[in-house]
Every structure is written in structure tokens, then in C-alpha cells.
Amino acid sequence: MRIEYFQLIDRIVDLNLADRKISSEALVPTASTIFKGHFPGYPLMPGVLLIEAMAQTSGWLVVAMNRFQRMPFLAAVKEAKLRTFVKPGQLLSIDARLEHDGSGYSIVEAKIRAERKLICDATLTLRVLDFPNVEMEREMRDRAATIGLTVEAPADG
Amino acid sequence: MSSTFETIANIIAETCDIPRDSITPESHAINDLGIDSLDFLDIAFAIDKAFGIKLPLEKWTQEVNDGKATTEQYFVLKNLSARIDELVAAKGA
Numbered sequence: 001m002r003i004e005y006f007q008l009i010d011r012i013v014d015l016n017l018a019d020r021k022i023s024s025e026a027l028v029p030t031a032s033t034i035f036k037g038h039f040p041g042y043p044l045m046p047g048v049l050l051i052e053a054m055a056q057t058s059g060w061l062v063v064a065m066n067r068f069q070r071m072p073f074l075a076a077v078k079e080a081k082l083r084t085f086v087k088p089g090q091l092l093s094i095d096a097r098l099e100h101d102g103s104g105y106s107i108v109e110a111k112i113r114a115e116r117k118l119i120c121d122a123t124l125t126l127r128v129l130d131f132p133n134v135e136m137e138r139e140m141r142d143r144a145a146t147i148g149l150t151v152e153a154p155a156d157g
Numbered sequence: 158m159s160s161t162f163e164t165i166a167n168i169i170a171e172t173c174d175i176p177r178d179s180i181t182p183e184s185h186a187i188n189d190l191g192i193d194s195l196d197f198l199d200i201a202f203a204i205d206k207a208f209g210i211k212l213p214l215e216k217w218t219q220e221v222n223d224g225k226a227t228t229e230q231y232f233v234l235k236n237l238s239a240r241i242d243e244l245v246a247a248k249g250a
Contacts, residue, residue: 075195102205103214105198125198 001026001053003034008053009094012149015064020098022061024147026053030088045086050120051077054110058096058124060144062106064151065098066128068141072106076125083120090114104128161208161238168203169234172196182235187228210244 001008014023028045035043055074062072086092093113100107106128111121131137144150162182169186170177173196186192192200201212220226230236 075198100202100205101211102198102201103211103216104218105201105214107202125195125202127198 001029003029003032003049006052007143008049009056009060009147011147012060013093015061015149015151017065017151020061020065020101022057022064022096024057024060024094026092026094028086028088028090028092032088035088043088045088045090047082047120050082050086050092050112051080051122053092053094054096054112054120054122055124055126057094058106058108058110058126060147060149061096061098061108062126062128063140063144064149065101065106067151068137068144070128071131071136071140072126072128074124075105075127078123078125080122081120083118086114086119092119099123161241162234164207165200165204165234165238165241168200168207172199172203180234182233182238184234185229186232186234186237188232204241208241208245210241210248212241212244 001010008026009024010026012022012024014021016022034046034049038044038046055077059072059074091114094110095113096108096110098106099109104127106126108124108126109121110124112119131140166177166180169175169180169190169192173190173192175190180190184190186197186200197214201214205211217226217231221228221231231240
């Protein structure tokens with residue numbers, strides 16, 4: 001996890017397009033400037049970044065489902081529950097399942113566990129749009145390769 | 158159409174916290190009820206689930222942007238109900 005670069009997902013550990021599910025892992029760093037403020041003397045992974053980790057995992061699922069044809073953007077967070085503290089050095093397991101593939105949007109159920117214990121969960125709405133430019137599409141493809149997300153090209157080319 | 162309208166009126170009332178009795182078949186979802194695009198995603202999701210369809214929001218938006226259709230054709234609720242009935246019928250065909 002590279003918090004300062006907003007790259008919260010370390011690797012994709014499973015992708016099942018038929019079941020519309022994905023699993024990822026993210027190791028919370030032992031040191032980060034973020035922990036200087038959150039909180040002084042008691043470092044905790046900020047809850048908003050846990051939500052972001054769920055959103056990024058969900059986004060990779062949607063990108064994989066549409067085979068890099070379109071880009072998801074977080075639009076709404078519902079029923080988010082932050083159930084327990086996350087401390088530096090913890091390994092997070094993040095699961096996301098596509099609940100609904102709408103026209104220009106997706107609804108995803110996401111969860112984070114640590115040592116099998118449920119840490120947080122939420123229902124996320126993602127707007128799904130054309131890539132705004134080729135640079136972003138290329139960067140997303142490069143980042144996907146780095147974290148082990150590989151998707152075959154669509155059958156029609 | 159009436160049962161379709163009742164379903165979507167109830168969805169809108171619940172999703173957007175709009176008094177049910179202020180929602181009529183003549184209501185324009187955007188202009189009269191003040192529903193924005195993000196709230197409309199919630200409504201679309203609920204409609205998709207309730208009717209087992211996929212509202213073609215992107216196609217409709219494109220048609221409006223291209224001047225090939227008016228927002229009234231898709232977002233006045235009696236017209237939205239008719240579009241939903243067409244989609245349901247097409248699914249069963």
C-alpha cells in the first residue's frame with residue numbers, strides 16, 4: 001500500500017468474472033506521514049482510506065468486467081460501517097461483488113477483513129464513463145499489470 | 158401503465174424523500190421533483206431491480222444531448238412508465 005500515492009491495493013488475489021467477484025490484498029504500512037495526524041501517539045488507518053480501498057478494489061472489478069473499455073468513478077457510499085480499528089502493519093483482505101451492472105453505473109458490495117475478522121463493509125455506487133483521455137487509460141492498464149490484474153481482450157477484438 | 162406508475166412513484170418517494178401525493182403522472186422527475194443525476198441512479202437501480210430490466214440511461218441522455226429527444230419523453234413519469242412497460246414487454250418477447 002502506497003498511501004501517499006493513493007495506491008491502496010497491493011495485489012489482486014482472485015478475479016471471477018462469471019461470479020462478478022474480486023479479492024485483493026493491501027498491507028497497511030508501518031510508517032506514514034498520515035499517522036502523524038491520525039492520531040498523534042495512536043496511529044490508525046483512517047476510515048475514509050478503508051472506504052477508498054474498497055472503492056479501488058470495486059473499481060478494478062468494474063474495469064475487469066468491461067475489459068478496460070470504461071472507467072469507474074466513486075459516486076456514492078452507503079451503509080458504510082467501520083467496525084474496528086486498523087493499525088499499521090495489518091494485512092487487509094478486500095472482497096467486492098458486483099450487485100448490479102446498470103447503464104452508466106455499477107452497484108458493488110465490498111468488505112474488508114483482517115485475520116478473517118470483518119473490519120468494514122459498504123455498498124458503493126460507481127459511475128462508469130468513457131476514459132477521459134488515453135493517458136489515463138494507459139496508466140490504469142499499467143497499474144493493473146503491476147497489481148496482477150490481467151483480463152483477456154474481448155472475443156470480438 | 159397505472160401499476161408501473163405507482164411502483165416508480167413509490168420508489169421516488171422512498172428514495173428521494175418526496176411526499177408521495179406530490180408525485181403525479183405529469184411530474185417531470187428533474188424539473189418538477191428536483192431529482193438530480195446522482196439520486197436518479199438510485200431510482201434507476203430500484204427500477205431495474207423491481208422490473209428486471211436495465212433502464213438505458215446513457216442512450217437516453219445521449220439522445221437528449223444530440224437533440225434527438227426531449228427530457229419530457231423520458232423523465233415525465235407517465236412517459237417513463239410507458240418506456241418501462243416497453244422494456245418489460247421487449248424482455249418477455
